[in-house]
Amino acid sequence: MDLGEEQPDISRRALLRGGIAAGAGLALLPRTSLAAAPTAAVAEANWPNVTALVDGYVDSGKLPEMIAALGWGQQPPMAIARGTLANNSETPVTIDSLYRIYSMTKPITGMATMILVDEGKLRLDQPLADILPRFAKMMVQATPDGSIEDVLPAKSPITIRELITHTSGLGYSIVQKGPIKQAYEDSGLVPGQVSKMKIPGLDDSTPVSSLADFTDTLAQMPLVYQPGTQWSYSVGLDLMGRVIEVVTGQPFDAFLKERIFAPTGMTSTFFKVPKADEPRLTTNYGVIGGVLVPIDPADNSIYLEKPPFPFGGAGLVSSPRDYDRFLMMLLGMGQIGGRRVMNEAAVKMGMSNLLPATANTKGTWIEGAGFGAGGRVGLGVDAGTYGWGGAAGTVAFVNTRVGNRASLFTQYMPDNSYPVSKQFPKAVIADLETMTGRKAAA
Known part of the structure; x- marks a missing residue:
């Protein structure tokens, strides 16, 4: 077709x-x-x-x-x-x-996140690294959507609040451009699906095989923005799925x-x-x-x-x-x-x-x-x-x-x-x- x-x-x-x-x-x-x-x-x-x-x-x-x-x-x-x-x-x-x-x-x-916040199992302003330690020392692109080699240390930790409000600095393959978009796609950080068919304009990247793999791979990517500074549509809610798994012990x-x-x-x-x-x-x-x-x-x-x-x-x-x-x-x-x-x-x-x-x-x-x-x-x-x-x-x-x-x-x-x-x-x-x-x- x-x-x-x-x-x-x-x-x-x-x-x-x-x-x-x-x-x-x-x-x-x-x-x-x-x-x-x-x-x-x-x-x-x-x-x-x-x-x-x-x-x-x-x-x-x-x-x-x-x-x-x-x-x-x-x-x-x-x-x-x-x-x-x-x-x-x-x-x-x-x-x-x-x-x-x-x-x-x-x-x-x-709202699943809010249930856990209400029960005291999470805190809105809790650092993500408390639950997922691989996110403890994140790097940030010096220029958003620019080089993924030119990076700076994150000035503050990613929080649960930032994950659910798209202010964590994380990217999204459907939003980003340039090297960071390519890196997400090459690494299988594509948390969504459209079709079995090969469609021109639709990247055919294969998503990683589990939320754990998604999380570990994502932690190796630089952030696009400093945490808490910019609203930018992201994979934050997908990452929250893994946070929920770790906190509750349930899939x-x-x-x-x-x-x-x-x-x-x-x-x-x-x-x-x-x-x-x-x-x-x-x-x-x-x-x-x-x-x-x-x-x-x-x-x-x-x-x-x-x-x-x-x-x-x-x-x-x-x-x-x-x-x-x-x-x-x-x-x-x-x-x-x-x-x-x-x-x-x-x-x-x-x-x-x-x-x-x-x-x-x-x-x-x-x-x-x-x-x-x-x-x-x-x-x-x-x-x-x-x-x-x-x-x-x-x-x-x-x-x-x-x-x-x-x-x-x-x-x-x-x-x-x-x-x-x-x-x-x-x-x-x-x-x-x-x-x-x-x-x-x-």
Whole structure:
């Protein structure tokens, strides 16, 4: 399959870059007193702008499917679904269809970290080297993305806070350029996967085979920035997976299942799609010159095989219903269905601005916002919002000031082919304004 050199870049740079606008622009609105969530039959009438967005992409043929899941407080979700699992499928997508959520994995890993901080097994400002000694004496590039030989000693240790807020100075093969990017790829520091196929523009580096190997190899790389000084998208949440393993004595994926997925009722969230659930998996498409090309077909998906290791920053497949339950738990301040998953203090901390005071965000994806445990945090008129998105068209956020949760699922790459991640929050805002009768600041 030749995608052509003139076509948009289908690369790991697209991994985890999506959803930057997740939660952005949601205003400080008063909590509504809706007696009950609209039923499925009236969901479209209650959310006309969201419905129009979904209809527009599917009816035009730009995408084969799209589904929005919306809810209030602890009420059941409403689903606005259009299209089929793939262009060549007759199976309609539903709230239980499976999607590659990529960077929407990060808030889950972030909240797993908050559980351990709340239990006293970790401290936010604890040096990473306390748990992983190989990170005790890090070197830093003298020029970001410059020579990996021209380095200086780190002025301060990497902390847990910095890992979960992308301020540790660690790099990312989807973000960095030059020698450091090449070094990451050559060393297998590529914590994400897109396809089994060889696709021009998509590096075919083989990830290292375990979180332990990932950690040991990463510790040998120079940092891109001095710790705590710059917000820069990184492999920090992937490294947190190894921190969690060492602190708990459990495999990272087992910890997530035991402490988050099982008690939250997330029965359709996996690093590898089980055989019995394969019929629910969507196909992921590359948008090539305006044409949809299947780059990860559902029947031959890379997610049907066990990944090299559980990618805490980009590895999960989930359903709209499952991820909505995660959001519902957050809105419940750690409770869902009368069951406590996290302590309230842990949830509040994770959804608060945890950025180090010394970190620069100017010119970054989160300029003007804060960042919590793996997700963007709204400030000012956006206060109360927390969320993030994924590289294949997924977006999810909560607004604790309104008591609303919202998520959008579809599958296409690169994420900048369509402005879905910006359009969806705006559509939610417009519908919230109508429901509450109050103006929301964009």
